Amino acid sequence: MPKVRVLVGTHKGAFVMTSDERRKEWKVEGPHFAGWDVYHMNASPVDPDRLYAAQSRGWFGQVVQRSDDGGKTWQPMGNEFKYEGKVNTHKWYDNSDHPYEFLRVWHFEPSLSDPDTVYAGVEDAALFKSTDGAKTWEELPGIRTQESASSWAPGAGGLCLHTIILDPVKKDRMFAAISSAGAFRSEDAGKTWKPITKGLHSEIMPDPDAEVGHCVHRIAMHPSRPNVLFMQKHWDVMRTDNAGDMWHEISGNLPTDFGFVIDVHSHEPDTVYVIPIKSDSDHFVPDGKLRVYRSKTGGNEWEALTKGLPQKDCYVNVLRDAMAVDSLDSCGVYFGTTGGQVYVSADAGDSWSAIVNNLPSVLSVQVQTLS
Amino acid sequence: MPANLRTLAGVGREVELRVDGNVTQRSVLDALEAEYPMLRGTVRDSVTKKRRPLLRFYACEEDHSEDSLDDPLPAEVASGREPYLIVGAIAGG
Numbered sequence: 001m002p003k004v005r006v007l008v009g010t011h012k013g014a015f016v017m018t019s020d021e022r023r024k025e026w027k028v029e030g031p032h033f034a035g036w037d038v039y040h041m042n043a044s045p046v047d048p049d050r051l052y053a054a055q056s057r058g059w060f061g062q063v064v065q066r067s068d069d070g071g072k073t074w075q076p077m078g079n080e081f082k083y084e085g086k087v088n089t090h091k092w093y094d095n096s097d098h099p100y101e102f103l104r105v106w107h108f109e110p111s112l113s114d115p116d117t118v119y120a121g122v123e124d125a126a127l128f129k130s131t132d133g134a135k136t137w138e139e140l141p142g143i144r145t146q147e148s149a150s151s152w153a154p155g156a157g158g159l160c161l162h163t164i165i166l167d168p169v170k171k172d173r174m175f176a177a178i179s180s181a182g183a184f185r186s187e188d189a190g191k192t193w194k195p196i197t198k199g200l201h202s203e204i205m206p207d208p209d210a211e212v213g214h215c216v217h218r219i220a221m222h223p224s225r226p227n228v229l230f231m232q233k234h235w236d237v238m239r240t241d242n243a244g245d246m247w248h249e250i251s252g253n254l255p256t257d258f259g260f261v262i263d264v265h266s267h268e269p270d271t272v273y274v275i276p277i278k279s280d281s282d283h284f285v286p287d288g289k290l291r292v293y294r295s296k297t298g299g300n301e302w303e304a305l306t307k308g309l310p311q312k313d314c315y316v317n318v319l320r321d322a323m324a325v326d327s328l329d330s331c332g333v334y335f336g337t338t339g340g341q342v343y344v345s346a347d348a349g350d351s352w353s354a355i356v357n358n359l360p361s362v363l364s365v366q367v368q369t370l371s
Numbered sequence: 372m373p374a375n376l377r378t379l380a381g382v383g384r385e386v387e388l389r390v391d392g393n394v395t396q397r398s399v400l401d402a403l404e405a406e407y408p409m410l411r412g413t414v415r416d417s418v419t420k421k422r423r424p425l426l427r428f429y430a431c432e433e434d435h436s437e438d439s440l441d442d443p444l445p446a447e448v449a450s451g452r453e454p455y456l457i458v459g460a461i462a463g464g
Contacts, residue, residue: 058411059425061376076379076409080417104420255394366428 004326005070005368006334007051009038010344010362014053016071021328023346026355032074033065035274038319040364041071042108045226047115048368054105054120062104064120064134077134081105081122084139090124091153100124100144107321109164119190123159125178127190140190140281143176148212150194155180155215155234162320163219167226169265173230177216182232185244196244200233204280204286217260218320222269230272230299232262232320237274239299250299255286261323265348270298273325273333273349275318283338284315292335293326294349308352309343316341321364336362373426373459376414380407385454392448396428397440412458429456 006017013031032038033055044050053065053074062081065074082104092098103123111117113126116133126144128137143149143161162298172189175196182200184193207213215234222228231238231247235258238247244371251257256276265271272295278286285291290309293302316337326332333349336342340359345352377383388402404411415422422428427436431445431453447453 034378057375059373059423060379061377061416062412079412082418084418213388 002328003370004328004332005043005048005109005370006040006324006342006344007043007071007322007364007366007368008051008359008362009041009063009364010336010340010360014038014041014055015356015359016247017342017355021342023328023332024353027158027353028356030070031360032071033063036060036063036242037104038363039105040366042110042118043368044110044115044118045158048117048370050110052108052110052118055204056144062102064105066134071108074280077133078130078136081120081126081128081137082139083126083140083144085145088145089150090159091151095153097150100149102126103158106160106162107164108313109166112166112168119164119166119174121164121176123158123160123278124154125149125159125161125181127161127164127176129190142185142186142191143178143193146193149181151212152178152181153213163216165219165221165229167221168223168224173226173243175219175221177219177231179217179338180213180215182212183216183219183244196240197247198245199240199247199249200238201236201249206235218262218263220262220272222264222266225269228269228298230264232259232274234258234280237262237299244342250295252295252300252302254289254302260320261318261335262368263323263325263333265333266325266327267329268296268331268348271296271348272299273323274302275335276322277317281366283317285317288313288315290314290316290337292333292345292349292352305345305349305352307350308345314339319363321366322362324365324367326367326369332367334365334367336365338362375459376410376457379409381435382386382407387451390449394444395441396435396438396444396455398445398447399455400440425460427458427460429458430454 008015013034015030036055039054041053049070051067055063064077067124089097107121109119120128165175167173174186182197239250240247259277292305316339323335331348333345338361342355
């Protein structure tokens with residue numbers, strides 16, 4: 001019987017939640033790494049019991065944890081993230097030059113073919129790779145050392161590389177996104193990168209159409225159609241049909257197009273989910289209502305999904321890595337809030353229920369579909 | 372050690388370490404990380420080997436955080452009569 005395993009990272013530890021295909025009754029285990037920030041957990045698609053967790057704390061830096069038994073037990077792995085070669089600078093908040101320095105891992109993206117290979121997106125913006133199951137890490141410096149990198153400046157969340165997408169068709173193609181820098185594509189397995197920002201327009205920038213500086217919050221792709229990407233930018237929901245060569249806006253009738261998460265239905269490549277957030281000043285949902293918006297047309301036409309979600313006095317946020325979908329026949333959609341709720345919809349968003357209500361603030365949600 | 376590090380290493384409030392040669396902050400921390408590799412990078416930065424800013428080092432009621440890591444620690448610490456303390460900054464409201 002198929003089941004799902006939900007990996008939830010919070011500001012005070014990690015939780016592993018399991019259920020059968022009905023997704024009604026849940027077993028919740030945790031907190032793992034109690035008291036630590038867990039920015040992200042992710043699983044190998046070829047070995048579902050191989051999990052990676054990014055555990056960090058301002059006092060103690062970064063710890064990388066690995067589980068080989070689906071999250072029952074964990075083992076600390078290598079945590080030396082050393083930038084390759086001469087360390088360049090980026091702009092600091094006062095516009096001075098500030099050396100790139102490692103702060104934390106924001107996102108793990110395991111290889112599509114090898115459980116021991118995993119990519120790490122980190123702050124300050126860089127991409128690392130391990131080929132020995134996270135024992136050692138080597139930077140792929142091409143993204144950090146491109147010409148524009150000296151002009152990148154951190155946003156409020158830091159200069160973080162938070163999105164890594166591996167193309168399942170073109171094996172050497174990767175996509176990455178960095179807050180306050182933009183979106184990037186590599187055609188050579190991460191050696192070299194180029195910005196893919198044509199069509200992005202950000203009024204908050206001195207030059208709204210500049211090649212870099214766009215605050216990309218999240219990018220999502222359906223594996224059957226890797227040339228089509230959906231983006232939640234700081235403001236604007238965007239789409240490209242040519243792997244980022246040109247983007248166009250698909251915000252349509254959304255009540256606000258600020259937000260963090262975006263994801264795609266596991267069986268319908270044109271069904272997209274976002275959670276609009278009121279504004280970059282007020283990081284909570286509009287009108288006190290927690291609403292997921294779904295487009296079945298690849299954007300522009302959005303419907304509010306509210307059944308089972310609080311529709312008054314709700315002022316939570318949903319952060320960039322905190323939405324996921326499973327691949328059961330009836331697609332499950334999951335998201336976690338800064339208020340500590342993790343919601344599930346077992347019917348592609350039509351109705352929702354809370355798996356848990358009172359966790360620490362949720363940083364990330366990842367889901368595995370297990371046979 | 373701070374509670375989060377004790378949990379990470381699976382130890383109690385104190386650990387006993389054998390240090391060969393001069394007993395300095397560096398040799399104590401090297402011995403700690405050799406005995407408990409999961410602590411590498413958590414007390415000192417993995418790359419720069421600098422003390423993490425929100426941790427401080429004490430011995431015999433003195434703050435040694437800004438001392439050279441190669442200065443000898445007090446004889447009481449070297450002999451094991453007094454502890455070498457790794458203290459986390461207090462967080463609260």
